[in-house]
Amino acid sequence: MMDKTAFTAAVLDAEPTLYRVAKTMLQRDADCADAAQQAILRAWEQLGTLRQPRYFKTWLTRILINECAAILRRRQRLAPYEPELAEAVPAPVPADHSDLYEALRSLDEKYRLPVTLYYLEGFKTREVASLLGIPEGTVKSRLKTARGMLRETLEGACFA
Numbered sequence: 001m002m003d004k005t006a007f008t009a010a011v012l013d014a015e016p017t018l019y020r021v022a023k024t025m026l027q028r029d030a031d032c033a034d035a036a037q038q039a040i041l042r043a044w045e046q047l048g049t050l051r052q053p054r055y056f057k058t059w060l061t062r063i064l065i066n067e068c069a070a071i072l073r074r075r076q077r078l079a080p081y082e083p084e085l086a087e088a089v090p091a092p093v094p095a096d097h098s099d100l101y102e103a104l105r106s107l108d109e110k111y112r113l114p115v116t117l118y119y120l121e122g123f124k125t126r127e128v129a130s131l132l133g134i135p136e137g138t139v140k141s142r143l144k145t146a147r148g149m150l151r152e153t154l155e156g157a158c159f160a
Helices: 006-026 029-045 053-077 083-087 100-108 111-119 125-132 136-160
Strands: none
Touching: 006 053, 006 111, 029 053, 029 100, 029 125, 053 125, 100 136, 111 125, 111 136, 125 136
């Protein structure tokens, strides 16, 4: 069983990963912070269910993905009903990011999340499969498809 000090150290170690994974799914900084905080709280509450502390980061990332999905579901239910409220929503401000980050953001989430977990966070394909609840072969296929899409997008940006 992990004590409070070990839990805190493990959370601090996983914090950059939590932010990047949340950013991949949610994009809004406030939602990312909410998801990460909620995931950490749930992890603390459910710490007794962690079988092997060496898999803490994977376990916490799975909790985070579930929290992000819950935020996305709530966001869909909270659509404005009045036309004047819908028109009051400001247009997104173009962010100043590299071409690679923009290309990654343009991918559908089913490709973007495996790419983030595998390439940016260093999870193995079997761990990504476990985190996303899909077969390992599907992860490999999505990574290959995403690489092709990124290559095409980035080559187009270089020659534009």
